[in-house]
Amino acid sequence: TSLSINVNEFDYAVKSYIEDGIFEQLEYKSSNKDQDLLLEYDFIIVGAGPGGCTVANRLSEIPHWKILLLEAGHYFNYLVDIPVLNTNLILSPLNWGYKTEKEDCRACLGLKGQRCPWPSGKGVGGTSLINTMLYTRGNKRNYDDWAKLGNYGWSYNEVLPYFKKAERIQISELQNSSYHGTQGFIGVDYTEYNTPMLDAFLQAGMEAGYPLVDYNGKTQTGFARAQATLHKRSRRSSAKDYIDPIKKRCNLTVKDSSFVKKILIDPVTKKACGVLATIKGIDHKILARKEVILSAGAFNSPKLLMLSGIGPQEHLNDLNIPVIKNLRVGENLQEHLAMAGLTFLVNQPIGLLQDRLIKEMPKLFPEWYFEGKGKLTMLGCEGLAYVNTKYNVFPDDLPDIEFIFTAVSLASDGGVSLRQEMGITDHLYNSVYSSVDRKDSWSIWPMILYPRSRGKVLLKDSHPLTPPLIHANFFNDTRDLDVIVEGIKMAIELSKTKAFQSIGSTLHKAPIPGCSQYTFGSDAYWGCSVRHITTQLHHQCGTCKMGPRWDSSAVVDPQLKVYG
């Protein structure tokens, strides 16, 4: 694929400039890899993403418990460590490669087959192998609202100690903050390098009257440099953070290439008692003395529950899957949508252009590898802001839009990776962006924080290898579209500040095919642009909804145990 060519190009550029031997050190090694498989464990954990790795780490603290962590994907190589490669990795086999179903002309209209690609990580480390590494907690009120709904234990004051326990803040000015932890497994830092455009973004925010904030601290509304899950300016997947340091524990077995096909449930007691898994090509039935923990992500967790007989009765009946428990599994799917098409050209060579990176590789790679410095430490996203649109009905400090500020635009890599990852058609790309290919530019992706639309995950059939059907239902509630349109207009206003004008920022105005019937810049035009360049931030969640016993749509209780 064009993505793997791109990654290979990068790989080649890297390999060309370092001495032999270093690669071997960079390969991930786990003494845990080849442990024998037992017939029975105390706990079986399905999926080695942030959820699964964290639980594996904590449970294996008890030396007499035997833990098995099963992961469908593989171990990763050194490319994953290079922060700037995150977009490229989405196009690699580290992504399950799912897509939304085509839906009634509401969204994804400028994308191939009118389907939005919906990435989800696959490998030991899960989606933390390919994610953007932004370290962002929910707003305080989100947790308090969960608790008010009956989810005991989830109020902000109750979850904050766990955020702090997990975190090892490396940002000097936050070392003494009562909102941050210093001893946890997850390193949090700024990137070492930022383009001069970040200063323009922060200055622009102040010109517009916003404070600079620690958005994980006391207040969220304002502008900030992005905090990221980095250690020594390299990506730290959950496998590196939570499994690497404990890989000598002999009560923990981690198996990659291990695809769980079904959770075994006793139909009488309704207790999960094991899993059916294909491990390196061979089928195994493995039993769990205490619990099976499902942490396979927002698409595959509901899929596995449904394949195992837990899900909406009518849907399971249609597929001839015997129903063990009728629960609204797969429903309540939510996503943070944005629009990544805004392109502001600048008059200085300060953008993050892929060609420039490849050309500078002889300098950049050793700089990153030996000193943890330079452009390879960048995430793409340099700054964040939390702002309020006129539609925000929430009380103070619960902003409804997040600005994702990036020193790139869709055209910065000549359409090789970012637009491929988003699935933008050749027609749209060539009509709008090819004229500004590889030019210095920046963008703000205005992302809605509280969408009202809800989608669902269904099974296509009862075969474990068939990908799930994802009915996104984007913009089913058109108020979501209105909020993003306001966000776009606010981003354009920000581009007119002195700070952004000092680098010659101008909005690229080529109209999007399919939207040319609207006046460029009108609300109708921007609404159409959002429906065409529907941009997902890959925050899929909600498909095994937590709720108290009286919530008929809940799948798990506040202790995350499946009802029934």
Ligand SMILES: Cc1cc2nc3c(=O)[nH]c(=O)nc-3n(C[C@H](O)[C@H](O)[C@H](O)COP(=O)(O)OP(=O)(O)OC[C@H]3O[C@@H](n4cnc5c(N)ncnc54)[C@H](O)[C@@H]3O)c2cc1C
């Ligand atoms: C492109 C992208 C960018 C993102 N950026 C950010 C960001 O900047 N900041 C942020 O906080 N979040 C970000 N996220 C979201 C974040 O990465 C996820 O919320 C998080 O990884 C979820 O963790 P998890 O453990 O629940 O699931 P996952 O990380 O998805 O892990 C689930 C694991 O289960 C495995 N699995 C699935 N099915 C099976 C099976 N049948 N058998 C065995 N194993 C199975 C999968 O292969 C995977 O490894 C991003 C996500 C994406 C896709």
